[in-house]
Amino acid sequence: DDRGDRGGNNNNKNPICGVTYRPKGGEEDQGELVTVRAHLTIVCDGMYSSLRKNLVKDPKIELPSFFVGLLLKDEGKDRILPFPNHGHVVLADPSPILFYPISSTETRCLIDIKAKKLPRVSTGELAKYLTERVAPQVPDQLREPFLAAVKEGRVRSMQNKLMPAEVFTCDGALMLGDAFNMRHPLTGGGMTVALHDSKLLCDMLSHLKSFEHKRSTTLATKAFHTERKPWAATINTLANALYKVFCRTGEEWNEEMQSACFDYLSLGGMYSQGPISLLGGLNPRPFVLVAHFFMVALYGIGRLLKPFPTPKGLLIGCQLLMGAIAIILPIIKAEGIVRVFAPFLIGETRKGFGARQRTTAAAPSLDKKKKTR
Incomplete structure (x- = not known):
C-alpha cells in the first residue's frame, strides 16, 4: 500500500527524495511508517492516486x-x-x-x-x-x-x-498512467497511452548514466509533456468525444450523429481504417482525428439534405454541426491547443533540450580553462 506522504515538500518546490508509506500486513502494520528513498520516483499508483496531489496542484478531474x-x-x-x-x-x-x-x-x-x-x-x-x-x-x-x-x-x-495531463516540473519525480492522465475508458485507450509514455521516458532517460543528479533527469525529460501529445491527445480526444456522441440526449441531431458515425464506418476503406488506426494508437495525428470527426458530421448533414434540402433538414443539420463543435472543442482545449496542433511553437523537443544540456555542461570546463591560463 503506497498511501501516505512522500519525501520532500509539496507543490514541486523541493526535489523529491522518495516516498513514505504504511505497508499492509506483516510486523509493520501497527501504524509504523516506512520511508523508501530513491534518486528518481515514478508515481503510477492509478486513478485513485494518493501521491498526485503532491506533484500537481488542484488537478481538474x-x-x-x-x-x-x-x-x-x-x-x-x-x-x-x-x-x-x-x-x-x-x-x-x-x-x-x-x-x-x-x-x-x-x-x-x-x-x-x-x-x-x-x-x-x-x-x-x-x-x-x-x-x-x-x-x-x-x-x-x-x-x-x-x-x-x-x-x-x-x-x-x-x-x-477524466483528467487532462497537467504540465509540471519536479526534480526527482515523474508520473505515468492514470495517476497522470485519464480519459473515458469506453475505447480502452488507457494502457496504450501508458505504454507509449513509458517508451518515451525510456528513450529520454537512456543516455543518463544514473539518476543521481536530479536536475539532469528533469532536463532530460522536460520535453515529455510536448512529445507525448500527438498520441495521447489523439486517444484522449477520441475516447471522450465518442462517449459524448454515444450518450443519448433526446435531441434529433444527436441521434443523427450516432447513426452517421456507424454508417460512416460501414463505408469501409479509409472511412473505417482511419478511425480504427486512431483508436489503436497507430496513427498519432490529431489533425487526422479532427478531419474524420467533422467528416462524420458532414456525412450526417449531407444525408439530412437529401434528396433536397428542407427547413427541418437544414435546422437539424445546423444543430448537428454546432453540436459536433461543442463536443470536440472543449476536449481539445483541455488537452492544450498549441501542444496538440503546434508543439513547435513551444520549442520543447529532445533535440533542443539536448543541445541546451550540452551547452550548460560545457560552460564550466571553459571557465576552468580560463582560470588555468
Whole structure:
C-alpha cells in the first residue's frame, strides 16, 4: 500500500527524495511508517492516486459516469456474441454498453451509468436498474446470459474519471498512467497511452548514466509533456468525444450523429481504417482525428439534405454541426491547443533540450580553462 506522504515538500518546490508509506500486513502494520528513498520516483499508483496531489496542484478531474461490470458465461453453448472475437458497442439509452470476449467461454459486459451516484447494491436498486432498464436494450442472444449474471450477483463497479495531463516540473519525480492522465475508458485507450509514455521516458532517460543528479533527469525529460501529445491527445480526444456522441440526449441531431458515425464506418476503406488506426494508437495525428470527426458530421448533414434540402433538414443539420463543435472543442482545449496542433511553437523537443544540456555542461570546463591560463 503506497498511501501516505512522500519525501520532500509539496507543490514541486523541493526535489523529491522518495516516498513514505504504511505497508499492509506483516510486523509493520501497527501504524509504523516506512520511508523508501530513491534518486528518481515514478508515481503510477492509478486513478485513485494518493501521491498526485503532491506533484500537481488542484488537478481538474471530471466524474462523468460509472462502469458496472458483469461476467457473462456461455455455459458450453454456442458463442453468445453476434460476432465472435470482436468487441461490441450497444447504443443504449441513456449511455452505451460494451461486450467483449475475455476467454473462449466468458464475455465481459460493461454498462455505463451516467449518474453522480450509483444505485445501491445492498438495497437491490442496482440489480433492478440492470434488469428493468438495461436488459430490454441488450441484444436477444445476450439477454439470457446478461440476466443470469445479474442474478448471480457478482457485480463490480468503478467510477469513470477524466483528467487532462497537467504540465509540471519536479526534480526527482515523474508520473505515468492514470495517476497522470485519464480519459473515458469506453475505447480502452488507457494502457496504450501508458505504454507509449513509458517508451518515451525510456528513450529520454537512456543516455543518463544514473539518476543521481536530479536536475539532469528533469532536463532530460522536460520535453515529455510536448512529445507525448500527438498520441495521447489523439486517444484522449477520441475516447471522450465518442462517449459524448454515444450518450443519448433526446435531441434529433444527436441521434443523427450516432447513426452517421456507424454508417460512416460501414463505408469501409479509409472511412473505417482511419478511425480504427486512431483508436489503436497507430496513427498519432490529431489533425487526422479532427478531419474524420467533422467528416462524420458532414456525412450526417449531407444525408439530412437529401434528396433536397428542407427547413427541418437544414435546422437539424445546423444543430448537428454546432453540436459536433461543442463536443470536440472543449476536449481539445483541455488537452492544450498549441501542444496538440503546434508543439513547435513551444520549442520543447529532445533535440533542443539536448543541445541546451550540452551547452550548460560545457560552460564550466571553459571557465576552468580560463582560470588555468
